Amino acid sequence: MRRSDVPTPALLVDIDILDRNIASMRDAAAALGVKLRPHAKAHKCVEIAQRIMAAGAIGASCATIGEAETMALGGIGGILVTAPLTSSDAIERLHRLLLRGADIAVVADHPASVAQLAAVAAGAGRTLDVVVDIDVGMGRTGCAEIPDAVALARQIEAAPALTYAGIQAYWGNLQHVSPFAERARLIAIQTERVRAVIAALTSAGLPPAIVSGGGTGSHRIDAATGLFTEIQPGSYLFMDSCYSAVSISENDNPFVPSLFVAATVVSANKPGRVVVNAGWKAFAADSGKPVALRGGPPGASFRFMGDEHGALDFEGGGGPKLGATVEFLTSHCDPTVNLYGAFHVVRGDEVVDIWPIRARY
Amino acid sequence: MRRSDVPTPALLVDIDILDRNIASMRDAAAALGVKLRPHAKAHKCVEIAQRIMAAGAIGASCATIGEAETMALGGIGGILVTAPLTSSDAIERLHRLLLRGADIAVVADHPASVAQLAAVAAGAGRTLDVVVDIDVGMGRTGCAEIPDAVALARQIEAAPALTYAGIQAYWGNLQHVSPFAERARLIAIQTERVRAVIAALTSAGLPPAIVSGGGTGSHRIDAATGLFTEIQPGSYLFMDSCYSAVSISENDNPFVPSLFVAATVVSANKPGRVVVNAGWKAFAADSGKPVALRGGPPGASFRFMGDEHGALDFEGGGGPKLGATVEFLTSHCDPTVNLYGAFHVVRGDEVVDIWPIRARY
Known part of the structure; x- marks a missing residue:
């Protein structure tokens, strides 16, 4: 055709440009010293996730249980569900994914949610990695206060079927701030919050192995802080007029x-x-x-x-x-x-x- | 469940309210003396189209060739595609629908399009009903000037494989105008245009058998003009906050x-x-x-x-x-x-x- x-x-994707964007982000992550778990919310497509994995990503971030199911069925490992799963439907589907042996971790931001996850993982006879979601100024999901985050990590650590895996800190509201310097300034403020959370967790004997965050607009700034172990950008694969209008690094949009x-x-x-x-x-x-x-x-x-x-x-x-x-x-x-x-x-x-x-x- | x-x-539809809306529009059309060809663009669903047909509609209006295919496969007759089909893909799919015996009519607004439709219908060994789309102030699709509409009707009439079926006059831009009296005033202006088109076609020996138009917001005003033979509303099935905020008749929203x-x-x-x-x-x-x-x-x-x-x-x-x-x-x-x-x-x-x-x- x-x-x-x-x-x-129709939706068209130029495969050569897509592959160059995939390679460009892989190279940036390597240079910045962070792992790459690109977000499947952008593409929702096994074929694209497989290309990303072949280029060295550690897994796929997912926004929904449906994305996680699709990625798992497509043989993608290293799944991290980046929004809390709280409905009885989502929990039941997580249970089935665990029974099928999916390589999946989830975030949580509430004690009731952790209790539910502990029961599901125990019921599936598995251990489940849980990442504590931190609200870093967006007011969307995440623990609002540092003591809440520490308590949640402790609760996870105490649950036999759960493994405390780290934290997530994502500022979706800052991804498109222009110019670049203003974005960097606003992110620096929230970075101090992430640093304080890490310090509090470390003092409590719960240093986070994973610190996940970073989108297409923020990942270079985030990675440069030295706090993040991995980034989860997605839109860089495709780009759009909003992202094309912002600088990704100081003077560049690759x-x-x-x-x-x-x-x-x-x-x-x-x-x-x-x-x-x-x-x-x-x-x-x-x-x-x-x-x-x-x-x-x-x-x-x-x-x-x-x-x-x-x-x-x-x-x-x-x-x-x-x-x-x-x-x-x-x-x-x-x-x-x-x-x-x-x-x-x-x-x-x-x-x-x-x-x-x-x-x- | x-x-x-x-x-x-998830998308929920309350079946009893849906059925009451279907019945209410059927009763209104009967009282207004117009036929009812509700728009499948609203629901895109065979099961809903079948309920509408069972309640006495004459067919389904469709915005795309894909909707027409779906309705035809679902056994729905009286299909009218309300936007011009011009791509090679859409024309080829129309050809296949004709070969399969679908009960389908289409609109056209351009001589090149009529020539294409004539070739397709002839190639399928069928006659195809074509409705002349009139621009009634929206500036979207439709013949811009009355002589264009007459010439198009004449071209359709002259093509052996086409049947000139009538006109379409739809003012999508006026459906939500509030208050009701202002909507009626603006529609009255465009109604004069429809009257002039009908008069010019009638003088040319081409009186339109079908005059189709009317949406959820305008159908009572349109039908009251006595010019329309049928209406093609869709949103009344479901409603939304925009339509719930407007009066459908003088003082009523049923x-x-x-x-x-x-x-x-x-x-x-x-x-x-x-x-x-x-x-x-x-x-x-x-x-x-x-x-x-x-x-x-x-x-x-x-x-x-x-x-x-x-x-x-x-x-x-x-x-x-x-x-x-x-x-x-x-x-x-x-x-x-x-x-x-x-x-x-x-x-x-x-x-x-x-x-x-x-x-x-």
Whole structure:
């Protein structure tokens, strides 16, 4: 199949750019002296996780029990579920993963949750690694106070079926702060909190073996603190207009967009405007509008026009013809990936593979 | 399965409320003297289309070739594809549907598109009903000028394999205008345009047999003009916070929300706040925030906290416990449905069925 003939709207990933992004992050992690557990929330795809593992990652971070199941079935080890599992459904599915021998660790941020995990692991006749999730200013998940974190680590350590594995400290709210220096300044404040947590745990005889965190926007700053043992970025694989606009290191952004949405011109009845078959169901709309690239009129601006449509407004005549394909850079890669059933994998003008997005909602 | 035990995030539909909404729209269409071809873009689900057909609808409107395929495979007739099909892929799939004997009509808004449809229908040895799509002020798809519409109807009529079936006039941009009187005033302006198109076509010997349009917000106003032969609403099945806020007739909104997203409390470490496992991947974010209902603290306000998380902020103590289920009214039903693989069908506290959302992206 030719790239311009994919059934639209479609999610395209350029395999060569993807592989370069994978290699670039592997090299950065090696240079920074941290392990790499890239986040499967970005791709939800076994084929991509396998490429990442082949490039030397220690495992896959997962946001949901469904991602963990998909990765485990795909033979991926070193799974870390980075959000607390608390529903009876999630706990039951964790139980089944443990029975099947999955190589999985989880985070927890509450004593009730640790008690539940202890019962599940005991019931499965396994030991389960548990990482204490720390709230480092985002107010999302994690222990709010240092004594809470110490108490939780102690509770984990005391449970026969659990192993206290370390801590997680992730600042999702700081990943896109620009300029770089301001991001570094805000992260430095939270870094002191991580240092204090580590000190308190160490004083209590519970030094964390794992300190996990770091996203695409923060991982170089995080790793440079010397506190983190591993990073869990995901968006670097694909990039998007939001991440492309920020510097990843002081003056550099080594990651190149590999992910595109292909759409078809379905109406072209007005000068300076074409309408494509991609709207709110084809692009995540939480972080702004997509940008027309290949096939789009130069300088065109996108407008959402409902669930299935978007308009491209442009100056001057011409523009793509009825039936033509236009490719877009998304504004937010992760929730856009979650809208599709598969990646159409492209190299140049050819579709070379189709990879199912098995863990999408 | 109990309603509170569904794997979250999950899409719930209350079957009794759904059926009441279906009946209510059927009764309204009968009273207004228009036929009913409800839009499958809202549900993308054969089981729901079958219930709508059993209640007397003439068919299913579809936004994509994928929806048309799904409906046809589900035995649904009277399919009208309401957006132009222009890609080589969509045309090829239309060809296969014609070969399989699907009962399908399509819209067109361009001479090149009509030529393509004529070739496809001839190649399949079938006649294909084509409806002329008219731009009635939205600037999305449709013939821009009246002479264009007449010329297109004439071109369809002249093609041996095509049947000129009528016109489509849909004002998606006016569905949510409030108050009702202002919506009626704006629709009246566009109604004059529809009247002029019908008059020009009639003068040319091409009176439209079908005049299709009308959404959940406009169908009563549209039908009252006497110009429309059928309406194609979809959101009335489920409703959402945006549609619940507008009056459907002068002083009335007979449709009741039947659609909910169920999420689980995954963190509860701060007073006046819990965090649930539902964010931008669980709720379409184009039209605002979801509203916590069943299980949520009274008066709680939702904040998106990334792809997989949302916070519920509330006054006072208490609040739902870790692991508890909270249900939400979505802000925009159609693109939220498209995020899920299935409806969990509920009646009271029980899950009574699971219906796949086969035509999602």
